[in-house]
Every structure is written in C-alpha cells, then in structure tokens.
Amino acid sequence: xxxxxxxxxxxxxxxxxxxxxxxxxxxxxxxxxxxxxxxxxxxxxxxxxxxxxxxxxxxxxxxxxxxxxxxxxxxxxxxxxxxxxxxxxxxxxxxxxxxxxxxxxxxxxxxxxxxxxxxxxxxxxxxxxx
Numbered sequence: 762x763x764x765x766x767x768x769x770x771x772x773x774x775x776x777x778x779x780x781x782x783x784x785x786x787x788x789x790x791x792x793x794x795x796x797x798x799x800x801x802x803x804x805x806x807x808x809x810x811x812x813x814x815x816x817x818x819x820x821x822x823x824x825x826x827x828x829x830x831x832x833x834x835x836x837x838x839x840x841x842x843x844x845x846x847x848x849x850x851x852x853x854x855x856x857x858x859x860x861x862x863x864x865x866x867x868x869x870x871x872x873x874x875x876x877x878x879x880x881x882x883x884x885x886x887x888x889x890x891x
Contacts, residue, residue, distance in 0.1 A: 770795040771858050775817040775833070779852050782811065786818060786832065789854055796860075801853045805867065806843035813838045813882075815854055815864055827862065836864055838882045843868045850881070859888040 773794045778786040779802055789800040816832035843850055847868040855863045860876040865883040 771860075772796065773856065775819060776796050777854065778816055778818055778832070779854075780814040780816050780832065782807065786816065788818065789815075789852075790856075792818075796856050797858045799853070799855045801851055803849040803851050803869070805881075807840075807844070807850070808842050808848040810839070810841050813840050813852065815852075815862070827837070836884055836886050837852075838861055838864055838866055838884050840866050840882045843881065844870075844879060846870060846874075846876070847879075851878070853861060857888065861888040862886045 773790060773796060775801070776788050776790040776792045777790040781804060782785055787802050789802055790798055794799055800891045803806075814837050815835045817835055819831045824838050832863065842852070848871050849869045851867045853865050853867070857863075863883070867879045868879040868881055870878070
C-alpha cells in the first residue's frame, strides 16, 4: 500500500501579468496558483528603451488582451533596446513562497542562430514585511 502526503502551499491572491506597450496585459499566472512558481512569456522586441511592468490583476481569464483596469504594480524593469536581430523578449517571473519576486528580460534569437540569449534586465524584490 502506498500513501502520499501533500503539503499545503501558499497561493497567489491575484493573477499575475505583464503590462504590454499597447496597454493590454499578458497573464502569466492565474489567481490562486500555488507558490513558489516560475512563469514566462515571450513578447515582441522593441527598438527603444522602455519600462516593463509586472502587475497583479483582480481576475485571470484569457492570457492576452486584458486591460489593466484595477491592476496593481508589483515591479518595474527598465529594459534597454533589444538587439536588432532579436525575435522575442522572454519575460521570466519567479515568485518565492514568502512573496519575494525575481524578474528578468532576455533577448532571444531565431532558432538555429549561433547567438546566445542576451540578458537585458533583471530585478529582485524582497518579500513584503509582515
């Protein structure tokens, strides 16, 4: 006879997403997702410097096209222009069980390219104080 014990894990209270330049939000993790968690999304590269915002949303649904109404900022990343030949920017967000958040943006190149991914920006936000 086999048995398993599943530990109760803390949950995200709200959905987590990336606010895109057009004002829409790409949802990375649904509300009530178990922490710790790691999520990523590929977004279009930009030829100019910009600020990428990770936000909390009241509800999650479709993964694209949501507006930012009611969104609360979690962190901001100042992202330099992507290399000209980048095909995507990968946004990676990690949330620790204690609520600390780490985020990064990496330029990705065409499959088969000899170029290695390039880290454009990264930030760590400590867990909230109790």
